[in-house]
Amino acid sequence: MRTISRYISLVCAGMFALTSFAQNGKIKSVEDDYRDFAYVKTSEVLLEVANKGYKSAELFQKLANSYYFRNDMENAAKWYGELMTMNDVIDPEYYFRYALALKGIEDYKESDKWMKKFNELKPDDMRGKAFLSSVDYKSNIEEISRDDIEPYNLEINTELSDFGVTEYENGIVFSSSRGGGRKYRWNEEPYLDLYSAEKTESGFGEVKEIQGKVNTKYHESSAVFSPNGKYMFFTRNNFFRLKYKEDGTGINRLQLYRATLSEDGTWDEIHKVHFNSEDYSVAHPTLNVTGTRLYFASDMPGTYGQSDIFVVDVNDDGTLGEPENLGASINTEGQETFPFMDTSGNLFYSSTGFPGLGGLDVFKSEELDQKVDKGSNRNYPIQNVGKPVNSSADDFGYYENLVTKRVYFSSNREGGKGSDDIYTFEVPECEQLVVGTVQDKKTDELIPNATVILFDGEGKEIERKTVGEDAAFEFKLECETEYLVRGEKETYLSDEKRFTTPKKKQDLQLQLLLEKDVQEISPCDDLAKILDIPIIYFDFDKSNIRYDAEIELQKVLAVLNKYPTMNIDIRSHTDCRGPADYNEKLSDRRAKSTRQYLIDNGIAAERLTAKGYGESQLVNDCGCEPTNESSCSEEEHQLNRRSEFIITSINGKSCDDKE
The missing domain is CATH 3.30.1330.60 (OmpA-like domain)
Structure with missing residues (x-):
């Protein structure tokens, strides 16, 4: 049964709802005085040959690589550019390196040109996809989805509607229509109230109505608690002091309210927020980790579509400032609703306006709260969170505890107990291990005492190691993260491997093959x-x-x-x-x-x-x-x-x- 139009649309009939990499270790230059020995540095020989006007793909590849690995992007770009003029079949990786070298000298237009060619030759490479913001959204969603997680339908769900979890003290608070009483005319289910349930060793204990003056004979949902536990913000129909109000079209809008915790543990002193209106809805609050900023959904004036995500400052006394729309990178002509801010400042919310798997999908914008704090231009990248949270049905009410790794979300997907159900899972621990050896490219002999450096996807050095006599190395990595591992040693040209770790725990084996640059003759x-x-x-x-x-x-x-x-x-x-x-x-x-x-x-x-x-x-x-x-x-x-x-x-x- 699909029930999104009843509750979670929220007004029902009312329109709601390379870089260049930091290269620290450089190839040591060879001294002029060799005494009884003589040496030849391949890169110098290649440069001399190339400067005389001789051309070959192999010549330019090796020469450009020698500069690229030393972070000399000006010369790398010069010789990769010469390589691109050859008619030989060129490994697509050279297109990527050329683009990074061009970016390193701030030739962004030309860099973009070669990134597009790289994407054409390697359409499955995430680097090209990220650059082009690929329209193949289904493939992108599949790549980030977790097929190793099976969400659990909470035992406290009913045959009616249950959704919108937030953790509070040793339990959860959520919305449910299980209370009986008068029925809502849009779906013939009872009106929503807020309930709580304590955690037990086996799951959850008895479900109880939240205590105090919060619940009424109309809808209440979507609670959030201030960090000090003193205030609770929640959603309710426009029903205050026993007065039920509708707009000019006969629609009763949703509004935000603030309750205060009494000494006896009940929630009283109910106050409306000052920007509530009879003409539009305001709903689904969430707070940042410090409680200084509240995010919510609304179709107030200035909304891009059916409903948008807004932000407002929270004053020390619990009152609110003036709301601001988060802008077009978060909001669309569709419906954006059910925001959730985790303790790291990441915003999760549901939308119908961005490509997804169907209905409402949950999206994420990383560190949005910090970006709002810095007064950015409201350009916030987003990403579909993929399966198992999202499905072909409506998926909403995302909540995640970053300490316990526990996730809750709500959905009306097939196989549930009721019209809307609460699902949960624990994010599996995921640690990758990359192991490998450093070897001579020609002879396959081990290269002891080589330096192996681990970089993140943007070229920032994370860790470096010097290998022993076995030339072996290993690094512990995070899942679903881009890395680059580079091997270096004096008298050798460097080698590197770029990869993105998978979603599941597994070991990755690498072989870094270094080619002699300085050799004794x-x-x-x-x-x-x-x-x-x-x-x-x-x-x-x-x-x-x-x-x-x-x-x-x-x-x-x-x-x-x-x-x-x-x-x-x-x-x-x-x-x-x-x-x-x-x-x-x-x-x-x-x-x-x-x-x-x-x-x-x-x-x-x-x-x-x-x-x-x-x-x-x-x-x-x-x-x-x-x-x-x-x-x-x-x-x-x-x-x-x-x-x-x-x-x-x-x-x-x-x-x-x-x-």
């Missing part, structure tokens, strides 16, 4: 491996240097220029396919072509040797029998088609000395 080392050059590509049956190969050779050139005592041996290899003699000659031409390119770019010829080895030095078992083609895959064959740049000597030491 010595005789016999292969620059191709150090600089991540897998192969110098040539066109089929050709030995001239292609553009993409030229980019890779610029890396080698940068290192040779940095270390004038370095000599290298250029080695070119092929796979086994094709005649062995042909492969050897072709690889030799390519090795010498590579050598000549470096000579043409200023490297002394005596520093370079070059030779092709054809298929004579395979790195795997992908050899070809004289009469049969190898069964290896293309990827396995490609491991043999490699270029090597072996350091034969540096700083007076040779490969022969090392051996």
